[in-house]
Amino acid sequence: MKLKLNIWRQESATAKGAFKTYTLENLEKDMSFLEMLDVLNEQLVTKGERPVVFDHDCREGICGTCGVMINGRAHGPIGGITTCQLHLRSFNDGDEITVEPFRASTFPIIKDLKINRSAFDRIISAGGYISASTGSAPEANSILITHDVAESAFDSAACIGCGACVATCKNGSAALFTSAKISHLAKLPQGRAEARIRVVKMVEQMDKEGFGHCTNTEACEAECPMGVSVLNIAQMNWEYNKALLLGA
Amino acid sequence: MIKLTLLRKLLMALTGLFLCLFLVIHLLGNLQLFLPKEIAQEQFNAYSQALSGNLFIKVVAIGLYVSILAHAIYAVVITIYNRKSGGKYAVDERKVASPWYSRSMGLLGTVIFVFIVIHFQNFWYYYKFTDMPLDPWGRKDLYSAVVNLFGNVWYVVIYVVSMVAMGYHLLHGVASAVRTLGVYHQKYVRVVNVAGVVYSVVISAGFAIIPIYVYLVQHQERLLTLLQLK
Known part of the structure; x- marks a missing residue:
């Protein structure tokens, strides 16, 4: 052709x-x-x-x-x-x-078509991890997680950080990317412990990078190759508002 | 000025939802205009007088003015910021990914803001700051002012078009505000989405029907003359 x-x-x-x-x-x-x-x-x-x-x-x-x-x-x-x-x-x-x-x-x-997406890396560096002591791997069944929770956390973790959400958003907002990592960790007991400080740090970094406001058009979800749900954004807002009221 | 994007959005959501609550109260009051003329005139004017003299209402009204202004000012701030951060493309088909009204909140909001200015001039300013005619019971005759204004077909058109714009603004706004508050449980998200659509349709249709009703029913003679001329 x-x-x-x-x-x-x-x-x-x-x-x-x-x-x-x-x-x-x-x-x-x-x-x-x-x-x-x-x-x-x-x-x-x-x-x-x-x-x-x-x-x-x-x-x-x-x-x-x-x-x-x-x-x-x-x-x-x-x-x-x-x-x-x-x-x-x-x-x-x-x-x-x-x-x-x-x-x-x-x-x-x-x-040409190559862009610098380091801003995403800096958002992750700001708090997209859990603090774990080094040493041998913990016993797998000592922390119980239901199948549904594990699946839901995995759906959030499916984000591959390609940046299609930012490119599609008329505001250039990174809400879907940032929230996917925030809710992935907030859904699991290992991540729950630092959920409030994590959301504050990651959202602050997202703003510092200059990403736009999320106006909930949901275009990001429609164009996300991994189908990451906008409900992650809702959970990010929930975690953020909670940190606002209860302190990070 | 609020620095963080999520806090700005929170301000938009809270002021927006407060205005949504106000719309319900406003519409309930307006329903009195559906009463027969003799009853409506006395009741609507008594209702207006009671509201304008009530201290609690005066305090809430200040909250209302602040909410409208904060909502509008921050909408401009957010829009300016978003224009800078968002990308522009030579070929742009991104519109397929989202409904038009979700991307046009600024435009719809501007229509509503212009409407609010006209509306305040029509009734709020007229009632509070002018010596308007009194009704047979000695109260300011807001009812007749409403009926007279809605005898003008152009005002009816402006009101109805504005209410359509408000309907679309609410259609996105209610669900968006609740999301900003952080409702993420699938079950409640569904409830909010359905409730948001029902609310938007009922509120905007409710407000839009009133000027049409007043025009058709309270100005029957004029309408009949118009029809006979045809």
Whole structure:
């Protein structure tokens, strides 16, 4: 199949970027979107041009590294998948596809489609962990957790930190990402102990990074490749309000 | 100024929910306008007089003015902040992921704010700060002021359009405010979502029907003349 690509090219964080159009022919419909970019890059290298820089790692939808805006939607037109899981069969022969990096004031562009998501790491560093003494692993059954609680915590932990929520949010809010980690740990006895101080620290860091306000449009949940629920945001608010009333 | 995003949202939620409570009381009072003219005039004017003289109501009213202003001012602050942090795309199809009214709270809120200014001028200012005509029982005749105003079809249109905007604002606002308070249990989230829709429809339709009713019933003669002309 044949595709026309409008790809955002930008030399550096401070350089002015622009779209560049490429036409690719003889593409296989079962190629993944990233494999198509590989094909494009091979052609660019052959021609002596600089290849398109884009983030990718596992290419099986679990690492959260890849992620671009495809025709105005995070990770493309199909719900519940990452960019690497998108295949050309989701498009028609002759389609024009616009590819842009995830955009938010907190996600500066490094080059082309590659962005800096370190703000997420700093939010996690602020409190997205439990304090545990070192030593041998504790006995697994000494802390009882019901199946439902474990499943619910795992649903929150499913967040891969790809940033589609921030890119999709009109406010560039990181509420879904931050709340997923907060409620993942708050749901479990190991994390419960530090729940109040954790939410205060992580929310403060989220604000310090400059992420926008959550206005509950729920667009983040709709575009999240892992289907992380907006009820995590509700739980973050609950934990935060509790810390506000009872002290961290 | 509040620095943290979650605290700003909390302020929006609490003032918004307080205004929601006020709307219920306001609508219940307005229902008196459905009474036959002779009874409605006496009862509605007596009700208005009782409210305007009550100390408790005066205190609550200050809370109301503060809530409206704080809600509006922080909406602007939040919007300015969000415009800076949010990304812009050359091709943008993000609208498929959320309902339009959830993304248009600022626009809907502006319509409501303009309406509130007109509404305060129409009734609140007129009642409190002018020597308005008295009814046969010696009270300020707010009832006749209402009926006269709603004899103008353009005012009816402004009121109805504003109530539609308020309906959509509430449709997102109620559920959003409760989420900001932190209700996350699935069962109660469902209850809140359904209650929010019912509340929004009942309140906005309730307010919108009154000017239409007054126009059609209390101005029957004018309406009949209009129809006969056709």
